[in-house]
Amino acid sequence: MKTIIHHLRSAAVALALAAPLAASAADISLLNVSYDPTRELYQDFNAAFAKYWKAKTGDNVTIKASHGGSGKQGRAIIDGLEADVATLALAYDIDALYEKGKLIPKDWQKRLPHNSSPYTSTIVFLVRKGNPKNIKDWDDIARPGISVVTPNPKTSGGARWNYLAAWAYGQRKFNNDETKTREFIGKILKNVPVLDSGARGATTTFVERGIGDVLLAWENEAFLAQKELGPDKFEIVVPSLSILAEPPVTVVDKVVNKRGTRAVAEAYLQYLYTEEGQEIAAKNYYRPTLESVAKKYEKNFPKLNLVTVDSEFGGWQKAQKTHFSDGGTFDQIYLK
Amino acid sequence: MxxxxxxxxxxxxxxxxxxxxxxxxxxxxxxxxxxxxxxxxxxxxxxxxxxxxxxxxxxxxxxKETPVVVAGPTGFGIKSADGQFEYSLKGLIQLDYRQFDNPDHTTNADDGFTARRIRPTFQGTLFGKYDFRFTPEFGETDNTNTGTGNISRVIDAYVDGRFDPAFKIRAGKFKPFVGLERLQGGGDIKFIERSYVSNNILPNRGLGTSVYGDLLDSKLSYAVGFFNGTNDGGEETTRVDANSDKDYTARVFTTPFKGSDSVLEGLGFGVAGTYTNSSTGTLPSYKTPSQQLNFFQYTTGTVGDGTRVRVSPQAYYYYGPFGVIAEYARVSQEVRNAAGTVNDTLKNDAWQIAASWVLTGEDASFKSVKPKNPFETGKDGWGAWELVGRYQENNIDGSAFNTASGNRFANPLTSAKEAKTWGIGLNWYLNQWVRLATNYEQTKFEGGGGGTLANIRDREDERILFSRLQFQF
Structure with missing residues (x-):
């Protein structure tokens, strides 16, 4: 009898001690609305962050992710999708969260280092093994008879980077003669048999459906395709000039204020800049911005001549208006 | 290829x-x-x-993003792809022909057509939990029980917040959760006119708010309400209240066998009540089943002075094609005569029991009958046919007449003490939207309503043959 009472007492003490701990551990959920090819990156990163947050605070955080064409994802957030954080392909799509939804402050990009872009990437060519069409640079994809796969710039952030990279190349080749650059872009677009809505869809078109001779792809997407399907099937071709893609991230203020998730959402994005976060980015073929990690992985990323949106196009607002808004150069050339 | x-x-x-x-x-x-x-x-x-x-x-x-446009048996409307937003148009049109058996012209009721209800309804849902309903009335109705008239007006205008099945709030002008038959839709009632319980005792529509909900797997429902208040059978206007006294309502109703395969699956019963305390309450007149004539009215100047308490036990039972609804209501009203010299508490009541039987075998229910084989010329379907029968009474407290002449609350020469009515009817549901109905009802009045002071006679019987063409969508 004494033993039973002793056990009961011990159990009661254990329960009493455990109760405050259990009561203090909160279950938190975050929604990260991202662009198309970041699925694998955030799958790894979310697991690492959840572990980190649990160790730091004792709270359980579950991160859900939504992926799609960057422009489309931005519009979904404006239309009411409750994203705690937005990690989109380009700053213009996040600017829209302020411009059209007043969901974030105007100067959102100043809140985190590197204009809120924790990693970068660029645009390269993915061709079939042996490069049967001998594609080496942008001129080659404008040749007649070359089938080019790229998504729709109206919905895809990656496609806009593709377009601007080609435009920058054209401007240099034709000494800033815009008419000739337009003709050059027209020839490339004429070679595009199908426009997917997002980068992942375009990869599916090229890799799984066997369509086209070349895929204009995010560098990380090209590496991933090569890794997943084997270097015996595809090759990466690095053009002579490309564009520095800076996919930015932000907390969606109105949502985190409403849901009470600001602290964890901010920590989530800050974690992207830590050594561990940068390692995960590099392993998923995104170019890290942290010097130490960038140096460690520098062999993985080819060196090439990169232009930036700011220097070449006067920033995303101007680039969007000139090229991708209704009636912009893309419409003028593609719909002609 | x-x-x-x-x-x-x-x-x-x-x-x-x-x-x-x-x-x-x-x-x-x-x-x-x-x-x-x-x-x-x-x-x-x-x-x-x-x-x-x-x-x-x-x-x-x-x-997934495109709103769904609906035009079908459930009505007309539009709904967002996620179902969170909805808007629909519904309607109820009732065209009646009223025939009075009145050879001696002892009443002033005339035969003829009337558009009893013409009610378009605009209703919808916002953010998945807020419902609204707006129904104007363009038909011949005047349920204030204070006179007759043809008043186009707002009959329902309310907003619902469905925060939880057990906790919902309704505010605006609507049917208070009190009378069982009253809570049946105007297009779902089995007889052309409702009973004395609904028309003469319990409130028709109120302006106020209710908290209500369903508990125990929807086997128990409750409602409590707070309204400007209206007299017996009355419908509040949307104007500012005439006094500061309010009506409190409450109702519990249970369907204990709901969802089971018991023969009692269709059984529901409950009790409802209202309470108010007013020193300036207007008093109602009680109508005959035709809804055109009053068989009882208080003498001029008599007012409600004090509490008014209504209690109403109620039940229904549906089994296969058979249905029955039974309801009792009693109102206890403190009154004061015109001179302010006599006060009393009058206890008037009414009850009804109505049965229905769907001859074509469809299931009876609290709602309208859905024919299995809608009527179409040249085809086999004949719609659904339903027989209905009802007995009902309305009794006035004898004290209303007993006081000495001059101090009476009611005049026995113009008001009867009891109305006893039996009725039968036939409903033909051509399809779920169109219904033809005919009712015969005979009412015997007792305890006054005619004659002279020296020789008080009972009011003449009322015999009515009503027919209705109804469109409801």
């Missing part, structure tokens, strides 16, 4: 006929050209297939 070409191409490619570089034919320019043509065709087919695939994906995505 595309499929065939694709298959042939694939087969040829797979067999190596076209791709075999070591083939003796490879050097043949014609074969090489043919090979290239096949490869080009293969690409074209793949592109077409991919375009179809993308188009299908886009269509599926668009479908």
């Amino acid at each position: 595309q499929f065939k070409i694709n298959k042939i191409t694939s087969a040829l490619l797979a067999s190596g006929l076209l791709l075999a570089t070591h083939s003796a034919f490879a050097a043949d320019p014609e074969i090489e050209a043919l090979r290239q043509t096949i490869l080009d065709l293969d690409q074209k087919i793949k592109v077409l297939e991919r375009k179809n695939e993308i188009a299908a994906e886009e269509a599926a995505a668009k479908k």
